[in-house]
Amino acid sequence: MIKSWPSLSELRDQVQSGNVSAVSLVEKSIAAIENKKQYQAIISVNKENAINTAKMIDKKISNGDKVGRLAGIPFIVKDNFLTTNLMTTAASNMLKDFKAPYQATAINLLEKEGAIMVAKANLDAFAHGASTENSDFMVTKNPFDETRVPGGSSGGSAVAVILGMAPFALGTDTGGSIRMPASFCGVVGYKPSYGLVSRSGVVAMASSLDVVGPLTSNVNDASLILDIISGIDSLDSTTIVRDTESYDLQLINKMTTIKDLKIGILTDFLKNGVDSKIKQNVFNNVTRLKSMGAQIVDISIPSIALSLPAYYIICPAEISSNLSRYDGLRYGYHTNKTKNLEEYYSSSRSYGFGKEAKRRIMIGTYVLSSGYYDAYYKKAQQVRTKLINEINGAFKQVDFIVGPTTPILPFKIGEKTMDPLQMYLSDLMTVLANLVGIPAISLPSKMINNLPVGFQVMAPQKSDKKLLEFAKLIEDKIK
Numbered sequence: 001m002i003k004s005w006p007s008l009s010e011l012r013d014q015v016q017s018g019n020v021s022a023v024s025l026v027e028k029s030i031a032a033i034e035n036k037k038q039y040q041a042i043i044s045v046n047k048e049n050a051i052n053t054a055k056m057i058d059k060k061i062s063n064g065d066k067v068g069r070l071a072g073i074p075f076i077v078k079d080n081f082l083t084t085n086l087m088t089t090a091a092s093n094m095l096k097d098f099k100a101p102y103q104a105t106a107i108n109l110l111e112k113e114g115a116i117m118v119a120k121a122n123l124d125a126f127a128h129g130a131s132t133e134n135s136d137f138m139v140t141k142n143p144f145d146e147t148r149v150p151g152g153s154s155g156g157s158a159v160a161v162i163l164g165m166a167p168f169a170l171g172t173d174t175g176g177s178i179r180m181p182a183s184f185c186g187v188v189g190y191k192p193s194y195g196l197v198s199r200s201g202v203v204a205m206a207s208s209l210d211v212v213g214p215l216t217s218n219v220n221d222a223s224l225i226l227d228i229i230s231g232i233d234s235l236d237s238t239t240i241v242r243d244t245e246s247y248d249l250q251l252i253n254k255m256t257t258i259k260d261l262k263i264g265i266l267t268d269f270l271k272n273g274v275d276s277k278i279k280q281n282v283f284n285n286v287t288r289l290k291s292m293g294a295q296i297v298d299i300s301i302p303s304i305a306l307s308l309p310a311y312y313i314i315c316p317a318e319i320s321s322n323l324s325r326y327d328g329l330r331y332g333y334h335t336n337k338t339k340n341l342e343e344y345y346s347s348s349r350s351y352g353f354g355k356e357a358k359r360r361i362m363i364g365t366y367v368l369s370s371g372y373y374d375a376y377y378k379k380a381q382q383v384r385t386k387l388i389n390e391i392n393g394a395f396k397q398v399d400f401i402v403g404p405t406t407p408i409l410p411f412k413i414g415e416k417t418m419d420p421l422q423m424y425l426s427d428l429m430t431v432l433a434n435l436v437g438i439p440a441i442s443l444p445s446k447m448i449n450n451l452p453v454g455f456q457v458m459a460p461q462k463s464d465k466k467l468l469e470f471a472k473l474i475e476d477k478i479k
């Protein structure tokens with residue numbers, strides 16, 4: 001289904017040699033967006049600006065001026081990244097007419113390299129969800145089966161990449177929102193170490209968990225994008241120092257063999273709640289790794305079963321705090337005809353927030369309230385600390401941990417919307433990486449029942465480069 005775009009380095013060569021114009025790439029992208037409207041992946045299109053920028057780049061190239069590493073290459077961003085050309089809605093009624101005063105750092109860095117933002121993609125409103133059904137605007141459809149969800153919350157970005165609307169897209173991952181839709185749509189989804197990529201200009205969901213990352217059609221492209229968007233940003237005090245060496249796998253001496261690597265697998269944890277075919281696929285991949293010389297180690301993270309419950313306390317707690325800024329006064333939706341301030345707040349927030357945002361605000365406020373703080377929020381933070389210690393212990397034994405990205409196959413639209421708990425369970429395999437801040441990648445692995453299934457690899461904090469190197473080997477050698 002993909003492969004309608006060459007790799008980013010091939011595109012770069014084509015554009016910079018003058019064989020392919022930036023304008024033609026942007027036109028190709030926009031044509032794909034227009035022809036594939038039925039998937040409802042895109043919220044807004046940056047048509048005129050994108051074409052004008054492409055014309056400028058073509059001119060520079062024909063003048064022989066120096067251009068950036070992504071000159072003329074189109075990309076799409078999830079609509080929770082602030083942009084100065086297009087509205088930033090976070091797929092919510094609250095922000096449906098919001099024009100941001102500044103732009104996200106990640107986008108600025110890509111634009112500095114000549115990349116051209118062509119459109120903004122659908123998501124679960126405020127990134128709350130695992131299916132893109134919580135968008136206040138429309139439900140994005142899975143291209144492999146239109147009656148199924150594309151995963152979430154970066155569902156629009158994943159669909160955009162698999163359908164060739166752009167060679168890459170940006171998403172955000174708070175509890176799996178890059179990896180899960182990547183798995184459901186058959187693309188590569190990369191969640192960097194916490195703090196490696198600036199979140200300045202990204203609508204905050206849960207600030208101690210949120211990261212920005214790419215969705216691409218191959219690992220090399222993910223590594224190039226990471227190289228461009230990572231590093232300290234004075235606008236985001238949580239950013240961490242990046243590696244001095246490039247992350248771009250095409251520029252470095254990378255790992256060439258799997259031999260002698262120690263690969264961890266959480267056999268016990270996979271026993272319950274994971275689809276048997278998905279489990280089988282993981283074991284098949286592990287067998288392949290073993291036959292290629294890797295040492296397979298059965299590891300245990302004793303508190304792992306508590307990661308999902310801890311996530312669904314910490315995450316709503318931070319959401320309730322982050323969403324308090326939408327009071328209708330400063331920005332976002334507001335109503336005019338109210339008698340007093342309290343009514344003003346409540347009517348603005350009642351309309352502006354959808355069901356899921358309200359559910360999380362209520363849970364979050366509850367677990368942070370003085371009577372329940374110790375019983376819920378504090379306990380969840382203690383679990384988080386335990387998980388960090390346990391994962392650090394595990395990474396003393398192994399280099400990487402592998403497993404499924406999701407416990408289930410892409411599910412039917414509407415199947416889980418009435419049962420939030422079932423929806424939350426689909427995050428079983430992804431929230432751990434966010435709680436402990438480590439990098440993780442979902443690689444397209446297999447088709448099961450004609451639906452894509454991902455394979456997840458996690459690595460120690462800040463070992464993004466190693467993780468990408470290993471992912472590249474898996475991509476090349478395990479099909």
Ligand code: GLN
Nearest residue numbers: 127129130174175176177
């Ligand atoms: N599905 C998870 C949730 O609903 C993760 C969301 C995300 O990563 N943005 O919280």
